[in-house]
Amino acid sequence: MSDTSINFTKLEEMKDIMGEVFIQLIPAYLDQSDEMITEMPDLLGKGDLETLERHAHSLKSSSLNVGAEALSAIARELEDTTRSNNDDTDALSAMISAITAEYTKVKTELNNYLQQN
Numbered sequence: 001m002s003d004t005s006i007n008f009t010k011l012e013e014m015k016d017i018m019g020e021v022f023i024q025l026i027p028a029y030l031d032q033s034d035e036m037i038t039e040m041p042d043l044l045g046k047g048d049l050e051t052l053e054r055h056a057h058s059l060k061s062s063s064l065n066v067g068a069e070a071l072s073a074i075a076r077e078l079e080d081t082t083r084s085n086n087d088d089t090d091a092l093s094a095m096i097s098a099i100t101a102e103y104t105k106v107k108t109e110l111n112n113y114l115q116q117n
Helices: 008-046 049-065 069-083 089-116
Strands: none
Touching: 008 049, 008 089, 049 069, 049 089, 069 089
């Protein structure tokens, strides 16, 4: 298993595809993800599974774009669980905690990548 939360090969592929616009991708991803992940516990607390599902869907897709494959997989699990109207608060809370923990690693690695590039 890899010691990194980012698939840097995937990230470099995105850089090649996007060209000069790529440098804007990571800060935009981090800003959007910070906001969504911060809101997730409150959404769960309010029982707003619809918005929680949308956040999980967005996080799943955008994380894949920056090579955060493990984070994307956890977000997909949260999306699928909320989509099935599973309101098991403990399970959903555990997924949100897992997302938060993995995102902390992703954010650190992406910030380090930005500093080096």
